[in-house]
Amino acid sequence: xxxxxxxxxxxxxxxxxxxxxxxKHFAKQGANLAICARGKTEIKTVQNELxxxxxxxxxxxxxxxxxxxxxxxxxxxxxHFGRIDTLINNASIFGPGPLYLAxxxxxxxxxxxxxxxxxxxxxxxxxxxxxxxxxxxxxxxLTSEVGKTGYAEWGAYSISKFAVEGMTQIWADELIDTGVxxxxxxxxxxxxxxxxxxxxxxxxxxxxxxxxxxxxxYLASSESHLATGQRFEAQxxxxxxx
Amino acid sequence: MTLASYPFVVPNxxxxxxxxxxxxxxxxxxxxxxxxxxxxxxxxxTFENLSxxxxxxxxLILNNSRTIPAVIFTTNHIEVRLARKRSSDIWDVLYLHxxxxxxxxxxxxxxxxxVIDKCSKTPLISLRFSIAGNAFYNFLYTHxxxxxxxxLQDHWPLQAFQTVYSSxxxxxxxxxxxxxxxxxxxxxxxxKGVEIGFVxxxxxxxxxxxxxxxxxxxxxxxxxxxxxxxxxxxxxxxxNSRIIAVGTTVVRALESAVDTQHILxxxxxxxxxxxxxxxxxxxxxxxxxxxxxxxxxxxxxLSAFIDxxxxxxxxxxxIRQGYxxxxxxxxxxxxPMEN
Numbered sequence: 066x067x068x069x070x071x072x073x074x075x076x077x078x079x080x081x082x083x084x085x086x087x088x089k090h091f092a093k094q095g096a097n098l099a100i101c102a103r104g105k106t107e108i109k110t111v112q113n114e115l116x117x118x119x120x121x122x123x124x125x126x127x128x129x130x131x132x133x134x135x136x137x138x139x140x141x142x143x144x145h146f147g148r149i150d151t152l153i154n155n156a157s158i159f160g161p162g163p164l165y166l167a168x169x170x171x172x173x174x175x176x177x178x179x180x181x182x183x184x185x186x187x188x189x190x191x192x193x194x195x196x197x198x199x200x201x202x203x204x205x206x207l208t209s210e211v212g213k214t215g216y217a218e219w220g221a222y223s224i225s226k227f228a229v230e231g232m233t234q235i236w237a238d239e240l241i242d243t244g245v246x247x248x249x250x251x252x253x254x255x256x257x258x259x260x261x262x263x264x265x266x267x268x269x270x271x272x273x274x275x276x277x278x279x280x281x282x283y284l285a286s287s288e289s290h291l292a293t294g295q296r297f298e299a300q301x302x303x304x305x306x307x
Numbered sequence: 308m309t310l311a312s313y314p315f316v317v318p319n320x321x322x323x324x325x326x327x328x329x330x331x332x333x334x335x336x337x338x339x340x341x342x343x344x345x346x347x348x349x350x351x352x353t354f355e356n357l358s359x360x361x362x363x364x365x366x367l368i369l370n371n372s373r374t375i376p377a378v379i380f381t382t383n384h385i386e387v388r389l390a391r392k393r394s395s396d397i398w399d400v401l402y403l404h405x406x407x408x409x410x411x412x413x414x415x416x417x418x419x420x421x422v423i424d425k426c427s428k429t430p431l432i433s434l435r436f437s438i439a440g441n442a443f444y445n446f447l448y449t450h451x452x453x454x455x456x457x458x459l460q461d462h463w464p465l466q467a468f469q470t471v472y473s474s475x476x477x478x479x480x481x482x483x484x485x486x487x488x489x490x491x492x493x494x495x496x497x498x499k500g501v502e503i504g505f506v507x508x509x510x511x512x513x514x515x516x517x518x519x520x521x522x523x524x525x526x527x528x529x530x531x532x533x534x535x536x537x538x539x540x541x542x543x544x545x546x547n548s549r550i551i552a553v554g555t556t557v558v559r560a561l562e563s564a565v566d567t568q569h570i571l572x573x574x575x576x577x578x579x580x581x582x583x584x585x586x587x588x589x590x591x592x593x594x595x596x597x598x599x600x601x602x603x604x605x606x607x608x609l610s611a612f613i614d615x616x617x618x619x620x621x622x623x624x625x626i627r628q629g630y631x632x633x634x635x636x637x638x639x640x641x642x643p644m645e646n
Contacts, residue, residue: 125445136465137448140373140476141441147475195474198371198505239490 073146074285075099075139077129077188078156080107082257083207086274087153087281092120094282099142099149101127101134102156121146129156129184139191151203151285152192154185157225159262163218174221181225186232193245200244205284206233208249208296219263230296237294246293248284252277253300272300279304313601315622321629322458323636326467327487334471337487338637340625343644344593347617349624354487354638357595363500364548366539367595370482370556372507373473375444376451376465377480382413387420388454389447389479390431390512391527396439397423399431403516406432415450428525430515444476454480456514458633468634477509477529483634484554484596502543504536508560508578513603520602523581528556532564534573540590541571549643551593555605558582561590584610593642598625598632612641 074091078084079100088100092115100115102108105126112124123142127134142149160177161169185206196202211219212226229249236247254260256271277299283289284297288304328334341350341360352359361367377389388401402412412420412434424433436443453468468481471490497503508530514520540550540561552558562582564574569589582588584607594612599605609618621639630637 123441132466133448133464137445140375140448141444143373143474144444144476145441194371194472198472198474239494 072096072150072285073099073142073148074151074153075142075149075188075192076153076155077101077184079124080104080111082259083252083255083274083277084153084155085111087155087278088115089118090275090278090281091285092118092122095119096285097121097146099123099138099146101125101129101138103128129188130180132187135184135187135191139188143195148195148199149192149202151205152188153205153207153281154188154229155207156184157181157207157222157259159222159259160220162262162265164220165218166220169220174224177221178225178228181222182228182232185229189236189247196245197243201290202245203284203289204236204245204247205281206247206249208233208251210251210253212249212251213296222263234294240293244290246284246289246291248289248292248294249296250280250284251296251298253298276300277302313606313619313622315601315619315626317598317600317632318626321626321632321636323631323633324458324460326463326635333489335487335489335492338628338630339640340621340628340630340637341640341642342613342617342621344613344641345643347614347620349621351628355492357492357638357640358496358499358501360640360642360644361496361499361501361551362549364502364543364546365593366502366504366543366548366550367496367553368504368506368536368540368550368557368561368591369470369472369485369488369553370508370560371470371473371475371505372478372482372509372556373476374453374465374468374478374481375476376447376453378454379414379447379451382415385412387412387434388512389451391479392477392509392529393433394439396436396443397433398436399426399433401430401512401515402432403430414446416446418446426525429521430519454512456633459635472505475507475509475531477507480510480513481634482508482510482554482556484556484638486634487638488553502539504539506530506532506536506557506560506564508556510556518602520604523559523604524579527577527579528559529577530556530560530563531575532560532571532573537564537571537573549592550590551595551642552591553595555594555596555608558588558591558594558608562586562588565589582608582611584615586611588612593640595638595640597634597636598622598630598639600632609641 074096079088080102108124112122115122127138209226211223212230280297280299280302327336337354339352339354391399410422419437420434423435453465470485563578563580
C-alpha cells in the first residue's frame with residue numbers, strides 16, 4: 066500500500082521512458098513530485114500533465130551530472146516541500162549504440178561514465194542530509210542486467226551500471242542503522258527509446274515500463290523500511306517472501 | 308551602528324583562505340582549541356580528536372540551515388547582496404550605491420526589482436522582485452554566487468560553503484561552526500553515545516562593508532526548534548548531560564526558544580536576541596565555534612560562556628599558536644569540564 070501522507074518523490078530523467086511512467090504513476094497515487102530532465106520544453110509538458118492528476122509538482126530543467134544543477138534542483142525542492150521522502154535516480158544515458166569496447170571513442174566513454182556515475186552520486190549526496198536528519202528516506206538507483214554481467218557491445222553504459230551497483234552497496238553499508246535505505250532496481254529490458262539505441266530493431270518481446278512499477282511502490286512505501294542494500298529485479302518482483 | 312571592538316588584531320596570515328579539504332584532503336583536518344569554561348584552562352588538539360572531550364549522553368545540536376547563493380548582479384554588473392527574506396518576492400538587500408525608493412534594478416532574463424523601502428537602522432534596502440517563490444529560487448541558483456569576503460582570495464563554489472548536514476536552504480552566509488564535521492565523525496560520535504539533534508537558523512549578513520557590522524537587535528533571523536530536539540534536550544537535562552551548540556547560531560536559536568519560565572519549547576519564529584557577557588544561558592552548556600573577528604557580536608556571546616579575560620587570553624594564545632580564522636579556519640570548543 067502506498068502511504069497515506071502525501072509523499073514527496075523526486076525523479077531524475079522524468080520526461081520519457083521509465084522515469085516518465087513513474088512520475089505519472091506516483092502523481093496518480095497522490096504523491097507530490099520533484100522532477101527534472103535536460104529538455105526545458107518537455108519537462109514543462111510533463112509538469113502540466115502531472116498537475117492534472119492533482120499533484121503539486123516542482124519541474125526543473127537540469128543536468129544532474131552537474132553539481133550546480135543538483136544543488137538548484139534539490140534546494141528548490143527542499144525549500145518548497147521541506148523534505149524529500151524518496152529519491153529515484155533514474156536518469157542515465159546510453160551513449161552510442163552497440164559498439165565493441167575496442168571501437169569505443171575514449172572521450173565518449175568518459176562522458177557516459179561521468180554522467181551515469183556522477184549523477185546518482187551527486188543527487189544522493191545532496192539529498193541524504195535531509196533524510197538523515199529525519200532518520201528516514203528511500204533511495205532507489207536504477208541498474209540493469211548489464212550492471213552485473215558484461216555482454217559484448219553494451220560498452221560504457223554497462224561499465225557505468227557496474228559502478229552504480231558498487232556505489233549502492235558501499236552506501237548501504239555506510240547507512241546501516243540510520244533509517245535511510247538505498248536499493249537497486251533492475252527494471253529488465255523495456256520498450257523505450259534507450260533500448261532502441263542499445264538493441265536496434267529488437268526482435269524479442271519487451272516489457273512496457275508500466276509493467277515494472279510495483280517494486281517502486283514497494284520501495285517508496287514504509288513496507289520496505291527494513292530493505293536496504295538489495296537488488297530487485299522488477300519484472301520478477303513479487304511481494305510474497307520479500 | 309558600529310559595535311565596540313575587542314582588543315586584538317588578527318594577523319593577515321591567519322585568515323583561512325582555503326577549505327581544509329583542499330589544504331589536506333579532509334574537511335575535519337583543522338585544529339581544535341579547547342577551553343574549560345570553569346577554569347579557563349586551554350588545551351590544544353586536532354579537531355578529529357573532538358570525541359575525546361565528549362561523553363556518552365552529551366547532546367550536540369547542529370544548525371541544518373543551508374547556504375544560498377546570496378549575491379546576484381544587475382545587467383550593469385552591480386552587486387546586490389541578499390540579506391533577509393521578507394516574503395516570497397520581497398528581500399532586504401545590501402546595495403552599496405546611491406538608490407531611491409521607486410528605482411528599478413534590472414537583472415538577466417529580464418528579472419526586475421523595485422526599491423520599496425530603505426531601512427533607517429541599517430544600510431539595507433527592500434526590493435520587490437518581478438518573480439517569486441520557486442521561480443525566484445530557480446533564478447537565484449542559476450545566476451547567484453555565494454558571498455566571498457576578500458580574505459578568501461579565490462572564488463569557491465557554493466558547495467564549499469555548506470556543512471555536510473545542511474538541508475534547509477536559507478542562510479545568507481554559511482553557519483560555519485559545523486563545517487569541519489564529516490559524516491564519519493558524526494557516525495563515530497553517535498557510536499560513542501553522543502546524541503545529535505537539529506535546529507535551523509537562517510543567518511543574515513555578518514558585515515555591511517565600510518567598517519559597519521550588524522547589530523543583532525536590528526538583525527532578525529528566522530529559526531525553528533522542532534519538538535524532537537526539545538524532547539532530546541529535556542531528556543539530556545534530566546540526566547545531567549551537557550547540551551553543546553555547534554555554532555553561535557544554535558545558541559541564538561535555542562536561547563530564543565525558552566518560555567517565561569526559562570523552559571525550552573518547540574518554536575518557529577524570528578529572533579533579535581543579543582546574547583551578551585551577563586546574559587543567562589538556560590539551555591546551552593557548551594559551544595563549538597570558530598574564531599571570530601574583534602568587531603563581531605559573536606564575541607559578546609562567547610563572553611556569556613566564559614570570563615572575558617580568559618576568552619581574550621585564549622584568543623591571544625590562538626594567535627601565537629597560528630590558529631586560522633573565519634569559515635575555513637580552526638575550531639574552538641568551550642566546555643564545562645572537571646579539569
